[in-house]
Amino acid sequence: MKLTLKIWRQKNPKAKGNFETYIMDNVSPKMAFLEMLDALNKRLVEEHKDPVAFDHDCREGICGSCGMYINGHPHGPVPAITTCSLSMRYFKDGDTIWVEPWRAKPFPVIKDLIVDRSAFDKIQIAGGFISVNTGAAPEANSILIQKKKSDDAFDSAICIGCGACVAACKNASAMLFVSAKISQFALLPQGRVEARERVRAMVEKMDELGFGNCSNTGACEAECPKEIKLVNIARLNREYYKAF
Amino acid sequence: MEKLISKIPDGPLATKWTKYKASVKLVNPANKKKLEIIVIGTGLSGAGASSALGELGYSVKTFCYQDSPRRAHSVAAQGGINAAKNYQNDGDSTYRLFYDMIKGGDFRAREANVYRAAEVSNQVIDHYTALGVPFARDYGGTLDTRSFGGVQVSRTFYSKGQTGQQCLLGVYSSLNRQIKKGNVTMYPRREMLDLVLVDGKARGIIARNLLTGEIERHAAHAVVLATGGYGTIYFLSTLAVNSNASAAWKAHKKGAFFANPSFVQIHPTCVPQLNEFQSKLTLMSESLRNDGRVWVPKTKGDSRPANDIPEEERDYFLERRYPAFGNLVPRDVASRATKERCDAGFGIGDTGLAVNLDFRDSIKKQGKKAIENKYGNLFDMYKTITGIDSYEEPMRIYPAGHYTMGGLWVDYELMTTIPGLYAIGESNFSDHGANRLGASSLMQASGDGYFILPNTISNYLADEIRVPKISTNKPEFAEAEKTVIERLNKFISIKGRQTAASFHKRLGKIMWDYCGMVRNEEGLKKAQVLINVLREEFWKDLNIPGEYTELNQELEKAGRVADYFELAELLVTDALDRNESCGAHFREEYQTPEGEALRNDEKFAYVAAWEYTGEGKPHILHKEELKFEEVEMKVRSYK
Ligand SMILES: Cc1cc2nc3c(=O)[nH]c(=O)nc-3n(C[C@H](O)[C@H](O)[C@H](O)COP(=O)(O)OP(=O)(O)OC[C@H]3O[C@@H](n4cnc5c(N)ncnc54)[C@H](O)[C@@H]3O)c2cc1C
Ligand code: SF4
Ligand code: FES
Numbered sequence: 001m002k003l004t005l006k007i008w009r010q011k012n013p014k015a016k017g018n019f020e021t022y023i024m025d026n027v028s029p030k031m032a033f034l035e036m037l038d039a040l041n042k043r044l045v046e047e048h049k050d051p052v053a054f055d056h057d058c059r060e061g062i063c064g065s066c067g068m069y070i071n072g073h074p075h076g077p078v079p080a081i082t083t084c085s086l087s088m089r090y091f092k093d094g095d096t097i098w099v100e101p102w103r104a105k106p107f108p109v110i111k112d113l114i115v116d117r118s119a120f121d122k123i124q125i126a127g128g129f130i131s132v133n134t135g136a137a138p139e140a141n142s143i144l145i146q147k148k149k150s151d152d153a154f155d156s157a158i159c160i161g162c163g164a165c166v167a168a169c170k171n172a173s174a175m176l177f178v179s180a181k182i183s184q185f186a187l188l189p190q191g192r193v194e195a196r197e198r199v200r201a202m203v204e205k206m207d208e209l210g211f212g213n214c215s216n217t218g219a220c221e222a223e224c225p226k227e228i229k230l231v232n233i234a235r236l237n238r239e240y241y242k243a244f
Numbered sequence: 245m246e247k248l249i250s251k252i253p254d255g256p257l258a259t260k261w262t263k264y265k266a267s268v269k270l271v272n273p274a275n276k277k278k279l280e281i282i283v284i285g286t287g288l289s290g291a292g293a294s295s296a297l298g299e300l301g302y303s304v305k306t307f308c309y310q311d312s313p314r315r316a317h318s319v320a321a322q323g324g325i326n327a328a329k330n331y332q333n334d335g336d337s338t339y340r341l342f343y344d345m346i347k348g349g350d351f352r353a354r355e356a357n358v359y360r361a362a363e364v365s366n367q368v369i370d371h372y373t374a375l376g377v378p379f380a381r382d383y384g385g386t387l388d389t390r391s392f393g394g395v396q397v398s399r400t401f402y403s404k405g406q407t408g409q410q411c412l413l414g415v416y417s418s419l420n421r422q423i424k425k426g427n428v429t430m431y432p433r434r435e436m437l438d439l440v441l442v443d444g445k446a447r448g449i450i451a452r453n454l455l456t457g458e459i460e461r462h463a464a465h466a467v468v469l470a471t472g473g474y475g476t477i478y479f480l481s482t483l484a485v486n487s488n489a490s491a492a493w494k495a496h497k498k499g500a501f502f503a504n505p506s507f508v509q510i511h512p513t514c515v516p517q518l519n520e521f522q523s524k525l526t527l528m529s530e531s532l533r534n535d536g537r538v539w540v541p542k543t544k545g546d547s548r549p550a551n552d553i554p555e556e557e558r559d560y561f562l563e564r565r566y567p568a569f570g571n572l573v574p575r576d577v578a579s580r581a582t583k584e585r586c587d588a589g590f591g592i593g594d595t596g597l598a599v600n601l602d603f604r605d606s607i608k609k610q611g612k613k614a615i616e617n618k619y620g621n622l623f624d625m626y627k628t629i630t631g632i633d634s635y636e637e638p639m640r641i642y643p644a645g646h647y648t649m650g651g652l653w654v655d656y657e658l659m660t661t662i663p664g665l666y667a668i669g670e671s672n673f674s675d676h677g678a679n680r681l682g683a684s685s686l687m688q689a690s691g692d693g694y695f696i697l698p699n700t701i702s703n704y705l706a707d708e709i710r711v712p713k714i715s716t717n718k719p720e721f722a723e724a725e726k727t728v729i730e731r732l733n734k735f736i737s738i739k740g741r742q743t744a745a746s747f748h749k750r751l752g753k754i755m756w757d758y759c760g761m762v763r764n765e766e767g768l769k770k771a772q773v774l775i776n777v778l779r780e781e782f783w784k785d786l787n788i789p790g791e792y793t794e795l796n797q798e799l800e801k802a803g804r805v806a807d808y809f810e811l812a813e814l815l816v817t818d819a820l821d822r823n824e825s826c827g828a829h830f831r832e833e834y835q836t837p838e839g840e841a842l843r844n845d846e847k848f849a850y851v852a853a854w855e856y857t858g859e860g861k862p863h864i865l866h867k868e869e870l871k872f873e874e875v876e877m878k879v880r881s882y883k
Contacts, residue, residue: 028519028520028521030518030519031518031519031521032523032629034523035519035521035522035523036521038521038523038745039521041743042743042745042746045743045787045788045789045798046741046742046743046787048787048789049789050789050790051789051797051798053795053797055311056485056486057310057315057317057484057485057486058315058317058319058320058484058485059484059485059523059524059526060320060524060526060527060625061625061628062319062320062406062408062409063310063315063317063319063320063484064312064314064315064319065310065311065315081628085625085628085629087628087629087631089631110455110795111795114795116311117311117312118311118312118432120312121312121313121314121420121430121432124314124416124417124420125420125423125424126424128417128420129375129417129418129420129421130374130375130376130417131421132371132374132375132418133299134292134295134296134299134371134418134694134695134698135367135371135695136374137367137370137371137373137374137375138370138374139370140329140369140370140373140374140387141329141331141386141387143373143374144384144385144386145381145385146381146385147381147382147383147385150378150379150380150381151378151381153376153378154378154380154403154404154410157378157403157410157413158406158409160409161312161314161315184376184378185376188376188378190373190374190375190376191376
């Protein structure tokens with residue numbers, strides 16, 4: 001396939017940034033999207049040009065490192081996958097592909113497609129844990145948990161912290177991300193003990209860091225690669241009101 | 245003079261750890277705050293250790309190269325984590341878990357360490373459960389388990405196909421709690437580029453801030469490496485692509501012995517390579533072999549779609565060769581059997597480098613729903629990559645580099661041969677011998693970090709309480725920093741034509757071809773020559789744009805590849821030196837008439853610990869004899 005790439009290039013956080021055009025010949029439909037960027041970078045380096053910077057590590061959709069807008073969608077046009085899992089078989093010869101970093105105020109651009117998502121860690125540090133010291137845990141089976149509850153907690157717990165939900169939201173709200181963690185712990189007896197303090201601390205931190213309000217548009221759910229559901233946000237709201 | 249003192253406590257195996265803990269020197273709580281510890285890595289071992297040390301009151305500084313500790317490679321583990329709970333009443337016990345690991349490792353691991361890993365496994369599960377890790381449960385609300393390769397009990401706890409992610413998010417949460425309390429300071433996007441020794445003791449590191457390029461000095465009373473494995477030496481592997489050996493290698497060059505580097509596990513069930521720009525190979529969890537049957541056509545070159553090949557024309561080669569364990573033989577055995585069939589021309593697909601993993605019979609028996617419940621996300625993952633629906637037709641799989649049993653040599657206390665330098669998790673060599681059993685790495689990494697290191701490190705730190713905060717103005721720091729900067733500038737000044745990744749790819753190919761699943765003397769000698777030639781080319785023709793004083797991902801890669809050249813050489817030397825087959829190390833010259841590994845206990849029942857002696861000089865081999873007091877060394881048979 002022959003493709004035209006329009007990629008956002010920005011030297012550093014302060015630089016203005018602009019789209020550069022690159023023509024890619026011979027792209028195989030069997031390549032992954034990031035492998036296509038690898039191929040571009042190889043060429044750029046060989047031409048003594050600055051390669052495109054982007055975050056990535058596991059390349060199998062689980063670490064949450066990768067993330068970029070592809071043709072206007074966080075993680076690209078295919079639902080329920082991360083950028084690194086996007087195959088080039090979804091594109092066709094002659095396509096023009098627009099590639100941009102997450103655009104959200106709490107995630108400033110560092111370089112090209114890399115953004116600073118440390119705000120997510122800060123929210124987790126504020127309260128995303130169960131206070132139990134090493135060695136203090138009771139025997140695992142002494143805590144009985146309904147299978148359904150446990151499965152639901154798992155479904156919330158699989159958030160990879162990629163930030164697509166924030167990038168997708170016109171208010172840059174982090175509600176889906178925060179609600180996933182709150183839900184996981186709210187559904188489990190181990191997490192109930194400090195549920196009130198947790199939800200207050202995390203929400204307060206989220207607001208402090210400049211994430212916007214949730215207006216229930218659902219863009220986050222639609223773009224989340226792990227299909228984290230909006231019901232989590234409803235649960236977060238309930239937990240929050242209960243906490244005062 | 246023998247430099248290897250393993251410090252194994254006396255007494256019966258089952259009481260060693262208890263006895264050790266009862267006699268270990270302790271640090272008074274008031275003194276702990278004054279003691280600083282650097283931990284490199286935030287996988288299960290590193291984040292676990294950081295949290296536990298923080299809880300104890302030490303001042304901890306933790307580093308990782310990702311933008312967040314939550315992304316450490318442990319996140320990618322799929323299948324599960326072992327513990328000897330015996331919840332299934334199927335005869336499991338600490339002893340059986342220990343024995344399975346010793347046997348699985350083909351009698352090349354240290355008894356006392358392995359026993360201890362099994363011993364703390366139950367506490368690990370208790371702890372994760374208390375942290376809110378959503379392990380799979382049964383309808384009565386108790387924890388569920390499943391079976392993994394190489395064993396006949398069901399002891400693997402799991403969270404669908406995301407066990408590593410769930411455990412890692414568990415340790416990440418406990419790490420965050422300590423960060424909030426101010427006991428741990430987190431340094432993400434940092435790469436350790438050298439270890440600093442002062443008066444022979446590990447006292448700090450030189451790190452590069454990957455965002456700004458700034459070179460930083462960090463000092464501490466002790467340093468813990470939790471930097472994971474070096475499977476990406478094959479370029480294509482199941483590991484996260486930025487995984488590397490550099491921290492361990494730098495420590496090695498400063499005096500930490502490197503043990504059994506050639507013990508590398510090649511995982512049998514991975515998605516085969518699809519294109520020439522492929523950057524990684526995705527693992528399909530071993531748990532799939534619980535219900536999937538591995539087969540190839542009985543006729544060479546049979547190109548019919550798998551579903552059109554009738555039962556009697558299929559060769560279920562694992563079930564045929566290993567009737568007792570069938571599809572659940574250990575990984576090394578399954579990988580070699582797969583390679584054997586493909587090399588013999590029975591492989592499938594365009595390349596002939598693939599075999600079927602078929603769920604047809606299980607779906608018929610248990611229903612699609614049951615299979616979906618167990619492996620839904622793995623089937624989705626396979627479909628995302630290949631576009632193939634495995635509920636309808638078999639998965640295609642082929643082996644790929646996966647786990648490194650080798651690593652820094654450590655004693656019973658997990659200390660390397662450098663005083664004050666520890667290695668935990670995959671970065672050490674200690675618990676898996678020549679082959680690791682499934683689901684035992686998460687268990688070991690967690691045990692090392694949460695339960696073992698926090699106990700053993702106090703034995704060292706108790707004597708350090710009078711040592712004031714280490715200053716980074718010491719000449720040793722300046723010296724190390726200078727060396728680091730010189731090397732970074734050297735990469736940049738070559739100004740050749742080829743990228744670091746292209747060298748990495750070629751190095752990986754050499755390693756895969758000559759030092760992969762099957763090795764022989766001729767091939768290994770050839771590899772030595774090829775590695776050398778390529779390494780020279782690297783130092784002449786490498787092309788790194790930009791400067792070291794800025795974000796520079798190409799430069800990061802160059803450093804890692806340069807270290808891999810050196811490690812590759814040692815890996816091949818070790819493989820050549822070990823004139824036997826054991827576990828994942830299969831030397832063609834040493835096999836039974838049926839093609840099984842032929843161990844030589846008389847000559848090789850030792851850990852090969854290699855000492856670095858200087859640039860271009862040969863390594864010196866130190867042998868730690870393995871004494872088996874509790875178990876009898878048997879031929880490892882899964883027939
Ligand atoms: C695909 C896959 C699936 C697996 N599935 C299972 C399973 O089901 N069960 C099981 O038991 N095991 C499994 N394993 C193995 C297991 O995941 C690993 O062995 C284990 O997680 C290693 O943990 P660790 O703490 O030692 O290191 P890692 O989790 O690898 O973490 C390494 C850390 O070190 C940091 N680091 C490395 N170098 C530097 C440096 N120079 N400077 C700063 N930081 C550095 C990294 O940032 C990272 O934080 C699997 C492995 C793979 C590849
Ligand atoms: S909720 Fe979804 S989109 Fe948001 S960080 Fe988690 S996985 Fe990413
Ligand atoms: S690189 Fe890990 S999720 Fe994409």
